[in-house]
Amino acid sequence: MRVAVVGASGNVGTAVLRRLRADESVTSVVALARRVPHTTPPPPYDRAEWRPVDLAAGGPQDRTVEHLRRAFAGADAVVHLAWAIQPSHDRDRLRRVNVEGTRRVIEAAVQAGVPHLVVVSSVGAYAPAFDDRLRDEDWPTEGIATADYSQDKVAQERLLDELELRHTGIRVARVRPALVFQHAAGPEVKRIFLGPFVPRRLLDGNLPVLPWPEGLRVQAIHGDDLADGIREVVVRQATGAFNLAGAGVIRAADVAEVLAQGNWREVPHGPVRQALWAAWQLRLAPIGPGWFDLAAGAPLLDTARAERELGFRPRWTSVAAMRDLLDGMMRSPGTASPPLKR
Secondary structure: OEEEEEOOOOHHHHHHHHHHHOOOOOOEEEEEEOOOOOOOOOOOOOOOEEEEOOOOOOOOOOOHHHHHHHHHOOOOEEEEOOOOOOOOOOHHHHHHHHHHHHHHHHHHHHHHOOOEEEEEOOHHHOOOOOOOOEEOOOOOOOOOOOOHHHHHHHHHHHHHHHHHHHOOOOEEEEEEEOEEEOHHHHHHHHHHHHOOOOOHHHHOOOOOOEEEEOOOOEOEEEHHHHHHHHHHHHHOOOOEEEEEOOOOOEOHHHHHHHHOOOOEEEEOHHHHHHHHHHHHHOOOOOOOHHHHHHHHHOOEEOOHHHHHHHOOOOOOOHHHHHHHHHHHHHHOOOOOOHHHOO
């Protein structure tokens, strides 16, 4: 198979390249990213044929779709991973990358005659749910109104709905993972979500007590398990939506065991959200309160369909993936990819 991967240099892209590099059924990989290596990079980036593309490019001479179409020529599948979370205060740029970028990928895939498009969506596309009941892929993809990331994921889902209606000859798969963690992504995740004002020593078990929003619980998936799931979608030419998450749920005690020697205290949502809003407005926090709303309201994912149709069997639990990420924030040197460098 020949596979094109859009957004191949980031957290998920690195895991996908690592998986495809070891896959004998994948004979060639075209990797697309805004910043590409100029010399032969180290593993897992070395096997791919790299091509530059900026999904947010504009202007009268914009040729993004043409560049994508040429890169997609002859591909058996396109895997779309590209997404921007920063700069969080530049809403227009985020839409250009996330929504208009997806539109361009779809247009290029149709023009190139690609038979299979695999798009990584997110648990963030789902409507909120505050209990512990598992939701399958039929849960509404209405998103969380106050979270820009969520609303862009909803817009992406609607573009895929339109594609399926207008172009029935292309097979479309939507992968909706929980939070994606892995050791190598530690520097990137810390930079995007914590910023420079959170000292690394606080991530090494030195918190006296962990303040934890009341009732907050989240799922996670390790990058390698997500890459395995994406690989199965590609080689099986699967269609439809697939929830992917590691076993179990991350709660206050799990995080406190790593960061605060088991000491934690629940705090009300209101003051936490107000503090995050103020810090974001002052440019002290890199993300805004919408991310808190997303974490508090994201449903827990039922992965039965992926287990049944893809043979999905994650090797990492949600808690183990969280531990790997936190250790990576402290100790990972990152990778040779610009987004993942320390």
